[in-house]
Amino acid sequence: MHETGNGTSNAIKTKNNVGGMMTKKGLMTFGSVDEGIDKMASNLKRLYFDQGLTTIEQIQKKYAPVGASNDPTGLNKNWVNGVTKYYKSLGG
Structure with a gap:
């Protein structure tokens, strides 16, 4: 989402x-x-899961790290909050 x-x-x-x-x-x-x-x-x-990354925060560090070179506008800093919002809306 x-x-x-x-x-x-x-x-x-x-x-x-x-x-x-x-x-x-x-x-x-x-x-x-x-x-x-x-x-x-x-x-x-x-x-992610098979490598022990099972929380939104753990996944973010690999998938959408803050300060990544492929994130010139800094959107990754919003990733955890955005994903968490959708996760909770689905009953997580």
Whole structure:
């Protein structure tokens, strides 16, 4: 929800990409929303949960670190609060 503007971004609307997942060539495209969800869940499990990163704060340090070179406008500083808001809205 955070990565796609609560489902309003081009990534979800035209590419079924629920997580804003990228390759070096740009946004990944999936055949369906279900496929996009499966890929994002698989990615989250493999690259984060399986490595012991199980809280929003732990994941942020790897996924969206504050001060990262690919975050020139400093949006990563809002990542934990944004994701936490959506997580709580879903009953987390």
